[in-house]
Amino acid sequence: MRSSPSDRKHTHLPRYGMILFLFPFLVSCAPLNTKSAVISTSLIEPSVVRDDARPDNFGLIGRVSLRDERQGFSGGIHWQHTDTGDEILLLSPMGQTVAQIQSTAAGASLTTPEKKTYYAADIEHLTEQVLGWYLPLGGLQYWVQSMSSPTTRASLDRDSDGRVVAIWQDDWEITYTSYFQLGHFQIERPRVLVLNRGDLRIKLVIDQWKTDSPIQ
Secondary structure, rough: OOOOOOOOOOOOOOOOOEEEEEEOEEEEEEEEEEOOOOOOOEEEEOOOOOOHOOEEEEEEEEEEEOOOOOEEEEEEEEEEEEOOEEEEEEOOOOOOOEEEEEOOOEEEEEOOOOOOOOEEHHHHHHHHHHHHOOOOOHOOOOOOOOOOOOOOOOEEEOOOOOOEEEEEEEEEEOOOOOEEEEEEEEEEEEEEEEEEOOOEEEEEEEEEEEEEEOOO
């Protein structure tokens, strides 16, 4: 069995569960389900990260569930991604802030309601230390848009419509079971994706998208 990133040594820091998020500015869109069979598999070699290979800026609101051999979490997520960094805000079911996570080229920080701030070199290690689970943000910023990260080798499965239904990268298996069709331009974005690595399983259900694409 592949080793899970959750097997790494943890520091003794407080842990906060996942909870519900509310974001009124995000664009609603109708879901487009996909259950098409895989008809092609392609191997993508790593490449130099070019500006046109970076993920689009986006904002999303959704729900997430996480399970490993020790624990389980479920709740919501608000994620704002730009070319300069990421911001993830965690709120309680009553709308109270539980944690604010920020990531830039300089590093990552997490601030609690008690105004305690924790720092790490990246979100992956920060979430593992403080929250108790590993968020693979480096790859997820691409995977959430049904793209592979250009930094490492990846394998992509596509259906008869050319839609990505699975990605294997960095020991993660990412499967897509539902897509959104956004606006009048028939732009598709993932609605449901499941990440598996070792005994760690993360399911992300995206309820609303906001992108830089011309959605109307």
